[in-house]
Amino acid sequence: MNVIYLAQDPTLADFGRDPWWLVLIKVVVAFVFAVLATLLGVWFERRVVGFMQVRPGPNQVGPFGLLQTLADGLKMAFKEDILPKAADKVVYFFAPTISVICAVTALSVVPFGPMVSIFGHWTPLQVTDVSVAVLVLLACSSMGIYGIVLGGWASGSTYPLLGGLRSTAQMISYEVAMGLSIVAVFMTAGTMSTSGIVAAQGHGTRLTVFGTELPAPGWYAILLLPSFIIFFIATVGETNRAPFDLPEAESELVAGFMTEYSSLKFALFMLSEYVSMVTMSAVTTTLFLGGWRAPWPITLWSGANSGWWPMLWFFGKVLILVFVFVWLRGTLPRLRYDQFMRFGWKVLLPINLVWILALSGIRVTSGWERTDRLIAIGVPVAVLLLFVLFWPSRKPEQVRTLQERVDERPAGSFPLPPMDLQVPPSPRTRRVVAEREPANVGVGSDGSDEKEV
Amino acid sequence: MSLSPYVPIIGLFAIAAAFALFSVASARIAGPRRYNKAKLDAYECGIEPSPEPVGGGRIPIKFYLTAMLFIVFDIEIIFLFPWAVSFDLLGAFGFVEMVLFIAAVFVAYAYVWRRGGLDWD
Amino acid sequence: MSQLKLPSIDYVALAPILILLGTACAGVLIEAFVPRRARQVVQLVVGLVALVAAMVMVVRNANLRLLTAGSAVAVDGPALFLQGSILVLAAVALLLIGERSVERGGAFVAQAALPVESEADRRQAVKEGGATEIYPLTMFAVAGMMLFVAANDLLTMFVALEVFSLPLYLLCALARRRRLLSQEAAIKYFLLGAYASAFFLFGVALIYGFTVGAKPGAGGVEFGTIHAAVADSSASPVLLYAGLAMLSIGLLFKANAAPFHVWTPDVYQGAPTPITGFMAACTKVAAFGGLLRVLYVAFAGAAWNFRPVLGVIAILTMLVGAVLAVTQTDIKRLLAYSSVANAGYLLVGVLAMTKDGLSSTMFYLVAYGFTVLAAFAVVTLVRDADGEATHLSRWAGLGRRSPLFAGLFTFILLAFAGIPLTSGFTSKFAVFGAALDGGQTWLVIAGVLTSMILAFPYLRVVVIMWLSEPGESTPRVTMPGGLTAAALMIGVLATLVLGVAPAPLLDLANGAAEFVR
Amino acid sequence: MSDFPFLSVLTVAPLVGALVVALLPRSRPDLAKQVAFGWSLLVLAFSVVMWFAFRAGGERFQFRESYAWIPRWGVNFTFAADGIALVMLMLIAILVPVVILASWHETDGPAEATADGGDAPRAAVTVRRSAPVYFALLLVLECTMIGVFxxxxxxxxxxxxxxxxxxxxFLIGSFGGQRRQYAAVKFFLYSLVGGLFMLAAVIGLWVVGGHTFDWQKLTEIDMATGTGRWLFLGFFVAFAIKAPFFPFHTWLPDAGGAAPAGAAALLVGVLDKVGTFGILRYCLPLFPEASRWFAPWALALAVIGIIYAALLAVGQNDLKRLVSYTSIAHFGFIGVGIFAFTTQGGTGAVLYMLNHGLATGLLFLVVGMFVARRGSALVSDFGGAGKLVPLLAGVFFFAGLASLAMPGTAPFVSEFLVLVGTFTVNKPVAVIATAGIILAAAYVLWMVQRTTQGTLNPALSDVPAMRQDLSLREKVVVAPLIALILLLGFYPKPVTDVINPAVQATMQDVGKSDPAPTAGNPEAAK
Amino acid sequence: MTFFSVSPTHYLILSAVLFTIGAVGVLVRRNAIVLFMCVELMLNAANLALVTFSRINGNLDGQIMAFFVMVVAAAEVVVGLAIIMSIFRSRRSASVDDANLLKY
Incomplete structure (x- = not known):
């Protein structure tokens, strides 16, 4: 143990050296953080939303109503735990735990601060870090889906099932966008370890754009702005938060996958939602907002990034992000499901792909001759522009003549209007057609014909 | 004596699991129990619950389609990650290969788009 | 870290495969952007042009003997010969696939997922054109096969295996008529195929472990490495044998060898007939191409150990194919069992483990491919109101109704039965001769004995066609469109030419019969 | 002289004829018949020229020509004829025009058959088909038969x-009589099975012989005793099925019974000779050791065949089947002649092959004439037919006599040679075989008696066709055969001169020399 | 700690066990989706073996292979789901036992 620790930034080598008691402390602290964050987060949300809606919000239990969440939790613990008749007992029982476990476990690789000395041990303020830490994060967020879809399925009821399915479709759709936006981070940082990514954001790289050298800021939120925006949007989608809270859309699905849940199981789903919100905020902070590093004006103070201070900056950033979550909820209306899916697949995904290619192209060509670079960049951009310009748009729904509509009616429809009479076809016709169609959920066997151009 | 860096992950997992299991288990004990037939039925806003959820287990085709699309693109991401991490090492060769790869995925993407696979209706 | 050592890639050598993969992608884009009416023609033309272009590249590369892409791909005589065969056979099959005049919209359904018997389904059965996605799928399959026969390591082989299998699974499910049957065939094919490829993969893993064990630090799944490891006596034989056995399961599955043939009749019957022809011809070439390379290049050193086992499998295959063919009442199933039996004969050629064995097996593959394509071409033509009339009882008296097609089919059946002056005879002679040269007398005897059994079902069809009176239900033979006619003629002519004058192709096969290790 | 490619021309000529005939319009059956007949006469004329071009005392193989076919396998189009083959070629060339002429009405429709006076319901059993196809098939058959020899x-x-x-x-299956499907399939399967045995042996021979197919080279190779015996067995089984010898004979009565008369004549007259020819040409010279080793077994089979088939023939009620069984008995004689390994036996056997072709061919054709008139092949449907059609009955009687080897007819010479040749080396076999002659007399005479002699079957006179005696066409059909049978019966020398050297060479190949008393070369006698 | 330092042999045994479970599962189960999952299990067992051998070998070859296998497995899932789904939609059952039209 004679390595001299001068660097504030932990490296991968610094992990896995802690004694067992230190590991235990860290783990417990992280867990407590998660639970506390939930308690406070719920309160925070209710207060903020209340503030936005010009009403007080919870203010009775404890100072500023701080203990309201705790009281709610206790209340739930003493509610009856209903096990629906049609439910798949075992899965129904375990589903909420999956959500919670995954949400909490994700915290294990989030860096809270630099190297500090705890009881004489020089150790990073982070539970642990591995070379594939971000993959651990992604794995946790993906596994969390299981809790929801299984909970929805195991309830043995229609609303929860639909809620669970929706939630799954939504989460995996946004998972793609999320994964793609992280690619840019990896490319720039050259590592998958969270501490490494934070470290990489510490020193601003110098970016050469068309010959002029610019001191680039270190935060990837600025450097990789498109990735950051997409990532954050995907985060909101992943956590089923408004405006993407379709799985639990009250107006359509009662409470979505949670409809049949009650008592502490319900509380666990709530818990997992808030924990993931906090976790995702923390991850966003780590990946794009410089992690525990102090923002610009504070960095003027030389001690800003050492000792225990960075934890403050970190929590501050997380708090801001959580506020944004709440803010979104307070302001934006819920999307329609098709809009939501289309947004994920048709907007976020292509933008992401193109952005990654552009970024990598810029990086690859950064060492080249200027003319070569211009060609190398210009040609693909031109191609892309052409492609976008000539992307065939959907043909407008062609207005069908009366004759066509009459022809389309099933044989034996009555009465058949005379050809010259300009009468719209009777609504009964349409109904008859509709009845003769098999009740197909999902793709309309009819509509798809016109769709395929 | 030091632990592998993966051990704390397991540790946190274990604590969370213990907490979650304790919660679901205690709810059975702490809460009251009053039998009521209607209470145990599936909840459908007060109407008679349908015998099977969603038309006898038939799930709209869109969900499968989304799942398949997800798999395709997730796999793309799997390849993008290591490439991105060692991007600087691979250089232009890696870039060209990845452009080809993404172009190939884009072909599928364009097809799905044009055929309405991305429309949710 | 310094720059990684990047593999050199000989793009010219890989051109045939790349052309086809590019065409497949282009085909997908055509699906996306070309108006629906024009797709059929555009796809067909693009497909054929690509096959011809790839063939030109294969011919241009004819003298290449090298390993490329980090020795993942071998471009050598057998690879080029088999690639050429696949291309030619695929072109013929594509003609069958592209046929649209025999039935409105061709043999393929537009939307496979519509509930059967629903209104929309009936409508599409009557008036909608078939899915044109079959063309890119076919191109992917062909490209996969081309890579499969050229793969020089087990991983590339596995990937290629899947690249050509997956499109085939889908193609099987797209029959216009009898769709439930078709989908059932697809699911069976898919599940069993995936099962077999899982075995193949585990075999790859075990062989990898074997090479690692032979020389730690220098393990790999490249055939040269495996060859060296097999020669190294210090390596663990357990992993070798277990791995080889699992690899063989995967390969023999694709090759229709018993007892891994169980899918064959179902899939052959259920799949759209042009696809059945494509599978019977091209998949067989690919599967045996891969088997040849694995056994000859990687495991030649273990020949003493696997030959008896594979020999038993070969005999079993011939026996099962021949005996079960006798009991069939459906022409497609009959041809399926015949295909199984032919796999047995091919195995006999493979097990010669000599240069002659290699060349004769390759010759057999080409000859059989043409014949079987012609056979299925005829099957697509014998129709009644419900589509193809595949039950044998329906073929009664066909010779009276349409002597020309019955005559052609008779010729094909005689070729299957191995009557001289057909390619069936020359190819059988080639493999048996090679096997006898290679000391596999027992296999040849088994082959001859099963040929006797196998002659019976073929003869039965001939009898049914010519010697029975046409009944009420005897279907008419539809006049073929130009494409089917061309495919049929090519198949029959090739069968005749390879029977009467096999020398040029034999010389070609022999000249190509040298692997690069 | 012999530079002219006699054999390949002879082989190809019928094939060309077949193509021409097949392309003739179906609506003009007579044209097809005339063209086919004319063509076969041309072939006959050509083969006569060849007969005279053959130098009886010259080289063993003449008219040799060879063209590369599949060089990689050492396969060549090699044609050559020795005396044995020449005789068989002549037999084919003679029989085919005769058969074509005899089958003149074979393809006429049922309506015409009725008009001819046939029994309508029975005649309709055979569905008549296009004449061009039938005659083209006959010519194709001629081509392949010539090729084989x-x-x-x-x-x-x-x-x-x-x-x-x-x-x-297809001749049997499409143009045959009752149970033609069964007969055709049985014929095909039996032959194919035999062929596949031979294929295995051929491949084996090719491998053992160092990748050559040349007959001459293959006779010179050394092979292990076991290998030789196995390969011999492969060939022998194929030929024994073809011939057919005793346990493999069951297809012949069916095929002979179901085939149209003309085809049956060719089947028994020529096609089956391929079996015995094959034994002489391939089994013996290629595997001399194995031949000697297997000879007792082969002799046993042959002798059993003689007696067994004769006994069965006695009990037959169907004329065509009966004739088929007589043929099996005759093949027994040929087999005995071959495996006696004497020049006389061999010459007798070859001569027998020729004579049997003529005699049985005649017999089949005459039976065919009866069947065509009566519409039935059952002996019991006849009776006293000689009173209605004396000339036909007379020819029938003559054919029967020839078949039982009456002195003065050609088969007598050959049968005598076979028995003499056998007697010198193997008395028991000769004695048993002689017993076959007695049985032959029984079945032939009984058959003739039951059909043509005795009281007139009243049903017979109801059939109008039975009143018509030999037409001119039929006279032309039977005349040359009768003439040849008589000619060779009295003066076989031109033929034996051709056969003898070839047989002697074959016996030398086997390594057997004639015993002293008959061959007159004492130093070989032991 | 010995608990965390399992030897490669353990991984290989695990891999073999998983493979066997998958293989047996395909043989005994009847639901198409379950069969499908069993096949996936087999593929992943192979992956585990590959990675383990790669570890013994001391380079990353085996891990790269595992990557390829994952892609292939994913493609297989897509194709398989598509087929199963179309069957399900045309006949409302995903049980292999119900697929019995093809018999000889």
Whole structure:
């Protein structure tokens, strides 16, 4: 143990050296953080939303109503735990735990601060870090889906099932966008370890754009702005938060996958939602907002990034992000499901792909001759522009003549209007057609014909 | 004596699991129990619950389609990650290969788009 | 870290495969952007042009003997010969696939997922054109096969295996008529195929472990490495044998060898007939191409150990194919069992483990491919109101109704039965001769004995066609469109030419019969 | 002189004829018949020229010609004829025009058959089909038969051997009588099975012989005793099925019974000779050791065949089947002659092959004439037919006599040679075989008596066709055969001169020399 | 700690066990989706073996292979789901036992 620790930034080598008691402390602290964050987060949300809606919000239990969440939790613990008749007992029982476990476990690789000395041990303020830490994060967020879809399925009821399915479709759709936006981070940082990514954001790289050298800021939120925006949007989608809270859309699905849940199981789903919100905020902070590093004006103070201070900056950033979550909820209306899916697949995904290619192209060509670079960049951009310009748009729904509509009616429809009479076809016709169609959920066997151009 | 860096992950997992299991288990004990037939039925806003959820287990085709699309693109991401991490090492060769790869995925993407696979209706 | 050592890639050598993969992608884009009416023609033309272009590249590369892409791909005589065969056979099959005049919209359904018997389904059965996605799928399959026969390591082989299998699974499910049957065939094919490829993969893993064990630090799944490891006596034989056995399961599955043939009749019957022809011809070439390379290049050193086992499998295959063919009442199933039996004969050629064995097996593959394509071409033509009339009882008296097609089919059946002056005879002679040269007398005897059994079902069809009176239900033979006619003629002519004058192709096969290790 | 490619021309000529005939319009059956007949006469004329071009005392193989076919396998189009083959070629060339002429009305529709006076319901059993196809098939058959006898390359021989099945199969299957499907399939399967045994042996021979198919080279190789015996067995089984010898004979009565008379004449007259010819040409010279080793077994089979088939023939009620069984008995004689390994026996056997072709061919054709008139092949449907059709009955009687080897007819010479040749080396076999002659007399005479003699079957006179005696066409059909049978019966020398050297060479190949008393070469006697 | 330092042999045994479970599962189960999952299990067992051998070998070859296998497995899932789904939609059952039209 004679390595001299001068660097504030932990490296991968610094992990896995802690004694067992230190590991235990860290783990417990992280867990407590998660639970506390939930308690406070719920309160925070209710207060903020209340503030936005010009009403007080919870203010009775404890100072500023701080203990309201705790009281709610206790209340739930003493509610009856209903096990629906049609439910798949075992899965129904375990589903909420999956959500919670995954949400909490994700915290294990989030860096809270630099190297500090705890009881004489020089150790990073982070539970642990591995070379594939971000993959651990992604794995946790993906596994969390299981809790929801299984909970929805195991309830043995229609609303929860639909809620669970929706939630799954939504989460995996946004998972793609999320994964793609992280690619840019990896490319720039050259590592998958969270501490490494934070470290990489510490020193601003110098970016050469068309010959002029610019001191680039270190935060990837600025450097990789498109990735950051997409990532954050995907985060909101992943956590089923408004405006993407379709799985639990009250107006359509009662409470979505949670409809049949009650008592502490319900509380666990709530818990997992808030924990993931906090976790995702923390991850966003780590990946794009410089992690525990102090923002610009504070960095003027030389001690800003050492000792225990960075934890403050970190929590501050997380708090801001959580506020944004709440803010979104307070302001934006819920999307329609098709809009939501289309947004994920048709907007976020292509933008992401193109952005990654552009970024990598810029990086690859950064060492080249200027003319070569211009060609190398210009040609693909031109191609892309052409492609976008000539992307065939959907043909407008062609207005069908009366004759066509009459022809389309099933044989034996009555009465058949005379050809010259300009009468719209009777609504009964349409109904008859509709009845003769098999009740197909999902793709309309009819509509798809016109769709395929 | 030091632990592998993966051990704390397991540790946190274990604590969370213990907490979650304790919660679901205690709810059975702490809460009251009053039998009521209607209470145990599936909840459908007060109407008679349908015998099977969603038309006898038939799930709209869109969900499968989304799942398949997800798999395709997730796999793309799997390849993008290591490439991105060692991007600087691979250089232009890696870039060209990845452009080809993404172009190939884009072909599928364009097809799905044009055929309405991305429309949710 | 310094720059990684990047593999050199000989793009010219890989051109045939790349052309086809590019065409497949282009085909997908055509699906996306070309108006629906024009797709059929555009796809067909693009497909054929690509096959011809790839063939030109294969011919241009004819003298290449090298390993490329980090020795993942071998471009050598057998690879080029088999690639050429696949291309030619695929072109013929594509003609069958592209046929649209025999039935409105061709043999393929537009939307496979519509509930059967629903209104929309009936409508599409009557008036909608078939899915044109079959063309890119076919191109992917062909490209996969081309890579499969050229793969020089087990991983590339596995990937290629899947690249050509997956499109085939889908193609099987797209029959216009009898769709439930078709989908059932697809699911069976898919599940069993995936099962077999899982075995193949585990075999790859075990062989990898074997090479690692032979020389730690220098393990790999490249055939040269495996060859060296097999020669190294210090390596663990357990992993070798277990791995080889699992690899063989995967390969023999694709090759229709018993007892891994169980899918064959179902899939052959259920799949759209042009696809059945494509599978019977091209998949067989690919599967045996891969088997040849694995056994000859990687495991030649273990020949003493696997030959008896594979020999038993070969005999079993011939026996099962021949005996079960006798009991069939459906022409497609009959041809399926015949295909199984032919796999047995091919195995006999493979097990010669000599240069002659290699060349004769390759010759057999080409000859059989043409014949079987012609056979299925005829099957697509014998129709009644419900589509193809595949039950044998329906073929009664066909010779009276349409002597020309019955005559052609008779010729094909005689070729299957191995009557001289057909390619069936020359190819059988080639493999048996090679096997006898290679000391596999027992296999040849088994082959001859099963040929006797196998002659019976073929003869039965001939009898049914010519010697029975046409009944009420005897279907008419539809006049073929130009494409089917061309495919049929090519198949029959090739069968005749390879029977009467096999020398040029034999010389070609022999000249190509040298692997690069 | 012999530079002219006699054999390949002879082989190809009928094939060309077949194509021409097949392309003739179906609506003009007579034209097809005339063209086919004319063509076969041309072939006959050509083969006569060849007969005279053959130098009886010259080289063993003449008219040799060879063209590369599949060089990689050492396969060549090699044609050559020795005396044995020449005789058989002549037999084919003679029989085919006769058969074509005899089958003149074979393809006429049922309506015409009724108009001819046939029994309508029975005549309708055979569905008549297009004349061009029938005669084209006959010519194709001629081509393949010539090819089989002319081939001097084992591969080529095998090819013709197998392909020969196809036209015959369709002749039986499409143009035959009752149970023609069964008969055709049985014929094809038996032959194919035999062929595949031979294929295995051919491949084996090819491998053992160092990748050559040349007959001459293959006779010179050394092979292990076991290998030789196995390969011999492969060939022998194929030939024994073809011939047919005793346990493999069951297809012949069916095929002979179901085939149209003309085809049956060719089937028994020529096609089956391929079996015995094959034994002489391939089994003996290629595997001398194995031949000697297997000879007792073969003799046993042959002798059993003679007696067994004769006994069965006695009990037959169907004329065609009966004649088929007599043929099986005769093949027994040929087998005995071959495996006696004496020049006389061999010469007798070859001569027998020729004579049997003529005699049984005649017999089949005459039976065919009876059947065509009566509409039935059952003996019991006849009776006293001689009173209605004396000339036909007379020819029938003559054919019967020839078949039982009456002195003065050609078969007598050959049978006598066979028995003499056998007697010198193997008395028991000769004695038992002689017993076959007595049985032959029994079945032939009984058959003739039951059909043509005795009281007139009243049903017979109801059939108008039975009142018509031989037409001019039929006279032309039977006349040359009768003439040849008589000619060779009294003066076989031109033929034996051709056969003898070839047989002697074959016996030398086997390594057997004639015993002293008969061959007159004492130093070989032991 | 010995608990965390399992030897490669353990991984290989695990891999073999998983493979066997998958293989047996395909044989005994009847639901198409379950069969499908069993096949996936087999593929992943192979992956585990590959990675383990790669570890013994001391380079990353085996891990790269595992990557390829994952892609292939994913493609297989897509194709398989598509087929199963179309069957399900045309006949409302995903049980292999119900697929019995093809018999000889």
């Amino acid at each position: 002319a081939a001097a390359d084992v591969f080529l021989f095998y090819v013709f051997f197998e392909v020969m099945l196809v036209p015959m199969y």
